[in-house]
Amino acid sequence: MSSSDLHPFDDALALQPAGEHRFVGRTSALFANMVGPYGGMTAAQLLHAVLQHPARLGDPVSLTVNFPAPVTDGALEVEARPLRTNRSTQHWLMLMTQAGEVVASATALLAVRRPTWSAPEAQPPGGCPAFETLPRRSTQGYPAWISRYDMRFVSGGMSSVFDGVEQPDSLTRLWVRDEPPRPLDYVALAALCDCFAPRVWVRRHQRGPAGTVTMTVNFHADATLLAAQGDRPLLAQARAQVFRDGYCDQLGELWSADGQLLAGTQQIQYFKT
Amino acid sequence: MSSSDLHPFDDALALQPAGEHRFVGRTSALFANMVGPYGGMTAAQLLHAVLQHPARLGDPVSLTVNFPAPVTDGALEVEARPLRTNRSTQHWLMLMTQAGEVVASATALLAVRRPTWSAPEAQPPGGCPAFETLPRRSTQGYPAWISRYDMRFVSGGMSSVFDGVEQPDSLTRLWVRDEPPRPLDYVALAALCDCFAPRVWVRRHQRGPAGTVTMTVNFHADATLLAAQGDRPLLAQARAQVFRDGYCDQLGELWSADGQLLAGTQQIQYFKT
Numbered sequence: 001m002s003s004s005d006l007h008p009f010d011d012a013l014a015l016q017p018a019g020e021h022r023f024v025g026r027t028s029a030l031f032a033n034m035v036g037p038y039g040g041m042t043a044a045q046l047l048h049a050v051l052q053h054p055a056r057l058g059d060p061v062s063l064t065v066n067f068p069a070p071v072t073d074g075a076l077e078v079e080a081r082p083l084r085t086n087r088s089t090q091h092w093l094m095l096m097t098q099a100g101e102v103v104a105s106a107t108a109l110l111a112v113r114r115p116t117w118s119a120p121e122a123q124p125p126g127g128c129p130a131f132e133t134l135p136r137r138s139t140q141g142y143p144a145w146i147s148r149y150d151m152r153f154v155s156g157g158m159s160s161v162f163d164g165v166e167q168p169d170s171l172t173r174l175w176v177r178d179e180p181p182r183p184l185d186y187v188a189l190a191a192l193c194d195c196f197a198p199r200v201w202v203r204r205h206q207r208g209p210a211g212t213v214t215m216t217v218n219f220h221a222d223a224t225l226l227a228a229q230g231d232r233p234l235l236a237q238a239r240a241q242v243f244r245d246g247y248c249d250q251l252g253e254l255w256s257a258d259g260q261l262l263a264g265t266q267q268i269q270y271f272k273t
Numbered sequence: 274m275s276s277s278d279l280h281p282f283d284d285a286l287a288l289q290p291a292g293e294h295r296f297v298g299r300t301s302a303l304f305a306n307m308v309g310p311y312g313g314m315t316a317a318q319l320l321h322a323v324l325q326h327p328a329r330l331g332d333p334v335s336l337t338v339n340f341p342a343p344v345t346d347g348a349l350e351v352e353a354r355p356l357r358t359n360r361s362t363q364h365w366l367m368l369m370t371q372a373g374e375v376v377a378s379a380t381a382l383l384a385v386r387r388p389t390w391s392a393p394e395a396q397p398p399g400g401c402p403a404f405e406t407l408p409r410r411s412t413q414g415y416p417a418w419i420s421r422y423d424m425r426f427v428s429g430g431m432s433s434v435f436d437g438v439e440q441p442d443s444l445t446r447l448w449v450r451d452e453p454p455r456p457l458d459y460v461a462l463a464a465l466c467d468c469f470a471p472r473v474w475v476r477r478h479q480r481g482p483a484g485t486v487t488m489t490v491n492f493h494a495d496a497t498l499l500a501a502q503g504d505r506p507l508l509a510q511a512r513a514q515v516f517r518d519g520y521c522d523q524l525g526e527l528w529s530a531d532g533q534l535l536a537g538t539q540q541i542q543y544f545k546t
Contacts, residue, residue: 061520062487062541064337066380068357068364083368083375084341089486089543091341091378093366095356102356105364107339107378109487109541113518117546121442121476122514169394203394213362214335214382216489218522218541220515241395241526242493242534245386247334249491249537251524253514261515264522266539268335268382268491270362273390 007182008148009191012041013048015078023049023078027071031145036071038145039212040194044187046094046106049080051186057090058112059223060186064216065106072098088112113222124235124255128154131175131233149195150179150233156202163205170203170248171239172196181231184262186219189226192234192254193217193265199240199250200271210271213247221262232257238265246270280455281421282464285314286321288351296322296351300344304418309344311418312485313467317460319367319379322353324459330363331385332496333459337489338379345371361385386495397508397528401427404448404506422468423452423506429475436478443476443521444512445469454504457535459492462499465507465527466490466538472513472523473544483544486520494535505530511538519543 006014012028031041043065050056076098083091089111096104134152156172176195178188198210221229238252250267279287285301304314316338323329349371356364362384369377407425429445449468451461471483494502511525523540 062339064380064487064489066335066364066382068362069359083378086342089341091339091375093378102364105356105366105380107337107380107487109339111520111543113520116516116519116544117477118515118517119476120515121512203392204390214337214380216337216539218539220517220520220522222518239394241537242393243389244391244493245495246389247384247386247493249493251537264514264524264539266489266491266537270384271389 007180009178009182009188013044013187015045015049015052018077021079021081023080024075025078026075027073029144031148033143033145036073038194039067039215040191041145042067042071042096042104043194043215043217044191046078046096046104047108047190048187049078049094050092050108050110053080055082055085056110057085058088058110060108060219061111062109062216062218063106063190064214065104066214067104067212069101069103071096071103120261122253122261124259125173125237128173128235134175148179149176151176151195162207165205167203167205169239170199171237172202173235173237175233176236177231177233183231184226184229189219189221189254189263190217192236193252193263195236196238196250196252198269198271199238199248200243200269203240203243208272210269212267213270215265215267218264220264225256225260225262228258229256229262234262246272280453282451282455282461286317286460288318288322288325291350294352294354296353297348298351299348300346302417304421306416306418309346311467312340312488313464314418315340315344315369315377316467316488316490317464319351319369319377320381320463321460322351322367323365323381323383326353328355328358329383330358331361331383333381333492334384335382335489335491336379336463337487338377339487340377340485342374342376344369344376393534395526395534397532398446398510401446401508407448421452422449424449424468435480438478440476440478442512443472444510445475446508446510448506449509450504450506456504457499457502462492462494462527462536463490465509466525466536468509469511469523469525471542471544472511472521473516473542473546476513476516481545483542485540486543488538488540491537493537498529498533498535501531502529502535507535519545
């Protein structure tokens with residue numbers, strides 16, 4: 001299969017084994033952000049290294065990715081090292097390097113999930129218009145990665161004018177799926193967790209330097225839920241709790257088309273004003 | 274100063290430099306949990322290594338701690354390595370080992386905070402009775418670390434009978450401070466973020482094997498807010514979003530006595546039923 005037959009996400013994600021615990025890849029123009037690649041793709045590549053490592057045990061339960069420096073367009077290397085393997089859980093350390101310098105660091109927890117008492121507690125956002133009834137977010141004039149997703153804003157979207165009028169909150173709700181559609185898996189879910197714009201833009205209706213410095217993804221989906229979701233849109237929601245001295249948090253949720261919580265995600269974002 | 278003059282928290286926290294990027298310490302019976310030490314103390318020790326490292330730049334913004342294996346009572350070693358230092362931010366990797374095996378792994382982001390536009394968005398829980406009007410949680414029959422905190426439950430407490438009657442939610446609200454009182458700093462705040470009981474116990478009113486496997490702390494407090502808080506009690510809140518196949522999440526908030534968000538925290542907890 002030539003690379004042109006691949007879905008753009010899989011093409012950008014690709015890593016080649018390069019020795020024990022090592023993989024090589026590259027950034028993809030398809031997922032370019034304003035500077036370097038979309039952070040969600042960097043997170044996905046770090047997780048992808050773990051999931052294709054021969055020592056892998058189980059499925060992702062939690063992933064934390066730190067972004068110490070901009071990833072430069074071009075070649076990259078991922079070291080994925082199992083720190084500890086237990087009977088049903090496995091802890092990983094991942095480092096992405098370019099020219100010997102760390103550009104992203106991460107830890108991950110994998111586990112073999114076993115059926116237990118299970119119950120939801122949070123509820124999906126109610127009263128959201130259906131995906132089909134909403135217009136797709138414009139991709140014109142935006143970095144390439146925006147075109148890799150079909151985003152349809154319910155509220156707190158980025159299509160509004162940046163008029164500098166401060167909003168009462170930074171809540172965003174949107175439907176989102178890969179474009180073209182692609183059956184959901186753990187790496188795609190990790191990437192989707194970074195689909196939200198900086199909270200300060202939404203709160204202040206004003207754009208300025210801002211970005212993710214650390215992101216945690218808690219995977220609640222098991223293989224059955226991923227299969228049930230397929231390539232349908234997810235309902236995504238994010239909000240900040242506080243903005244202070246150049247940093248804010250972001251709490252996010254990604255819900256299945258059937259109203260199941262597939263992932264929870266938290267970020268720290270920097271901003272300048 | 275002899276170790277008996279130290280506050281129990283500082284006594285348990287202590288690490289000695291042992292070469293480049295290396296520190297040695299020990300677990301403390303004062304912070305014993307059912308198996309090994311209180312996870313909050315392990316998190317605090319990992320952060321403490323960074324904060325006393327000669328290369329430290331700035332104050333904590335985010336900390337993620339993974340718990341791959343029980344920490345055994347006795348000696349421990351912490352490796353704290355700066356992965357990348359920028360002009361105003363610094364990314365760290367920390368590993369706690371015992372007998373050469375990794376028992377905890379962590380990453381941290383430090384930053385020099387600069388004044389910017391700042392604003393709260395989440396509100397502190399309302400209608401909570403004052404700390405002084407509530408009874409202190411019983412410490413009798415509980416692991417030692419419970420006695421290191423003065424906890425006063427507003428709701429979702431652990432003092433209720435484990436009658437097996439499932440509750441509508443897992444929300445816990447409590448006032449909590451170090452016992453004896455100790456001025457709040459970053460390491461104490463990290464430790465306090467792990468003060469909540471497993472969410473499944475609260476939701477199901479039933480105790481069973483359960484514990485934290487990964488915890489992230491997002492620090493919103495700067496030095497001014499920490500100083501303003503002093504040794505007063507914090508208002509702490511936690512809840513789960515979903516329980517599924519042996520794992521649940523926990524979203525937590527720690528509020529100052531003046532209603533400022535000092536830290537947000539997220540966990541993944543395992544449970545057996």
